Amino acid sequence: MTTTPRAEFWAGVRAELPILVGGIPFGIIYGVLALAAGLPPLLAQAMSAIVFAGSAQFIGVQLMATGTPLAILWLTTFVVNIRHMLYSASVAPYTRHLSRPWRWLLAYLLTDEAFVVGILHYEKREEWDADLPDIPDLQHGANRQPVSPKHYYLLGAGLALWLGWQLSTAVGIFLGTQIPDSWGLDFTLALTFIGMAVPLLKNRPTVAAAITAGIVAVAAHQLPYQLSLIAATLAGIAVGVWLDNRTATPLPTPYVAQEESNP
Amino acid sequence: MTLWLAVIGMGIITYVIRLSLLGIWERVELTAVTHRALKFVPIAVLSAILVPELVMPGGTINLSLGNGRLIAGLIAIAVAWKSQDAFWPVVVGMIVLWLLP
Numbered sequence: 001m002t003t004t005p006r007a008e009f010w011a012g013v014r015a016e017l018p019i020l021v022g023g024i025p026f027g028i029i030y031g032v033l034a035l036a037a038g039l040p041p042l043l044a045q046a047m048s049a050i051v052f053a054g055s056a057q058f059i060g061v062q063l064m065a066t067g068t069p070l071a072i073l074w075l076t077t078f079v080v081n082i083r084h085m086l087y088s089a090s091v092a093p094y095t096r097h098l099s100r101p102w103r104w105l106l107a108y109l110l111t112d113e114a115f116v117v118g119i120l121h122y123e124k125r126e127e128w129d130a131d132l133p134d135i136p137d138l139q140h141g142a143n144r145q146p147v148s149p150k151h152y153y154l155l156g157a158g159l160a161l162w163l164g165w166q167l168s169t170a171v172g173i174f175l176g177t178q179i180p181d182s183w184g185l186d187f188t189l190a191l192t193f194i195g196m197a198v199p200l201l202k203n204r205p206t207v208a209a210a211i212t213a214g215i216v217a218v219a220a221h222q223l224p225y226q227l228s229l230i231a232a233t234l235a236g237i238a239v240g241v242w243l244d245n246r247t248a249t250p251l252p253t254p255y256v257a258q259e260e261s262n263p
Numbered sequence: 264m265t266l267w268l269a270v271i272g273m274g275i276i277t278y279v280i281r282l283s284l285l286g287i288w289e290r291v292e293l294t295a296v297t298h299r300a301l302k303f304v305p306i307a308v309l310s311a312i313l314v315p316e317l318v319m320p321g322g323t324i325n326l327s328l329g330n331g332r333l334i335a336g337l338i339a340i341a342v343a344w345k346s347q348d349a350f351w352p353v354v355v356g357m358i359v360l361w362l363l364p
Contacts, residue, residue: 022348022349022350025350025353026349029353039266040266043266043267043270046267046270047270047273047274050270050271050273050274051270051273051274051277052274052277053277055308055309056273056277058312059312060269060270060273064266064269070265070268070269070272073269073272073273074269074272074273074276077272077273077276077277078276078280079304079308080304080308081276081277081280082280082301082304083301083302083304083305084277084280084281085280085283085284085293085301086293086298086301086302087281088280088281088282088283088284088285089283089284089285089292089293089298091285092284092285092289095285096289100286103282103285103286104282104286106285107278107281107282107285107286108278108281108282110281110285112305183361184357184360184361185357187316187332187335187356187357187360188353188356188357189312189313189316190312190313190316190317190332190336190356191335191336191339191352191353191356191357192349192353193309193312193313194313194336194339194340194343194352194356195339195343195348195349195350195351195352195353196305196309196349197305197306197309197310197313197343198340198343198344198347198352199343199347199348199349200305200306200309201306201344205303206303206306209303209306209307209310210306210307210309210310211310212307213306213307213308213310213311213314214310214311214313214314214315214318215314216311217310217311217312217314217315218314218315218318218319218324221315221319221322228311228315229308229311229312232307232310232311233304233307233308233311234307235307236303236306236307236308236310236311237300237303237304237307240302240303240306240307241296241299241300241303244299244303245299
């Protein structure tokens with residue numbers, strides 16, 4: 001049994017669909033908020049294509065509305081999106097054999113939603129994988145993967161989400177010009193984040209990180225340019241890691257510290 | 264013009280992060296500590312944004328029952344906890360906010 005790039009692509013699209021449907025309201029809300037914050041419609045739409053990262057776009061729009069200096073806006077973007085480095089690291093062993101254009105394209109599409117779907121597929125070992133040659137390049141036992149067209153799966157998932165995000169943004173921009181302020185739609189941002197945050201509260205370290213970040217954000221709110229956001233995030237991470245280390249379980253071998261030097 | 268520059272800069276930062284270990288520093292592996300720290304970024308960022316929105320709408324701390332956003336937010340948290348879903352908290356929270364005086 002084997003699989004073709006085309007089959008992989010459409011399987012990726014299909015796997016992304018449920019998440020895509022869930023993401024549509026957020027795209028619409030983003031479009032509405034961007035206009036409410038005073039962004040021109042064209043720029044609001046372009047941001048969804050250029051940045052293509054929901055939470056960073058929500059925050060970016062808020063910061064731009066209050067005339068935040070570029071350095072702070074970009075620093076905040078960095079802090080909010082640094083989690084994607086984790087995704088980049090997780091996908092890297094499976095994409096080392098791909099050409100540069102492929103890797104650069106997949107990196108652009110590497111959102112939270114596409115990553116979740118893609119990495120699950122990568123980690124699944126198919127029967128037909130055994131028939132294909134191994135890539136000698138992959139030195140770590142757990143990460144050894146045969147050549148397969150699985151990158152088409154990630155491409156399908158990523159492109160499906162991309163299209164959904166652009167279209168829902170457009171709908172939000174269209175609606176945004178006709179929704180009155182009195183509806184309090186800006187509050188959907190906080191509610192959206194509640195919906196994203198609460199399912200992450202899985203154990204004591206995550207709860208402690210959330211509470212710490214919340215308290216610091218309120219306590220430090222007088223800092224200019226929402227610098228309280230960065231302070232609160234760092235405080236939350238610190239407390240989370242500290243508690244996590246106290247109740248530490250050994251990490252899977254690929255993640256054990258490896259001081260690898262670049263040639 | 265500055266707005267465009269702002270957005271393009273945000274895009275470059277986001278893209279470089281996503282490309283980092285996949286296309287730039289391909290031989291680098293994250294240390295265990297870095298890996299752990301990155302796992303806490305989403306929950307810390309989200310809490311840092313949403314808690315002030317609930318506790319101090321309009322810029323001053325208001326923990327009274329008269330704070331409609333706090334009430335709606337707490338109900339939305341309960342809904343999110345129950346449903347483990349990102350959609351219903353938005354719907355229920357907005358309805359509560361509109362129903363409150």
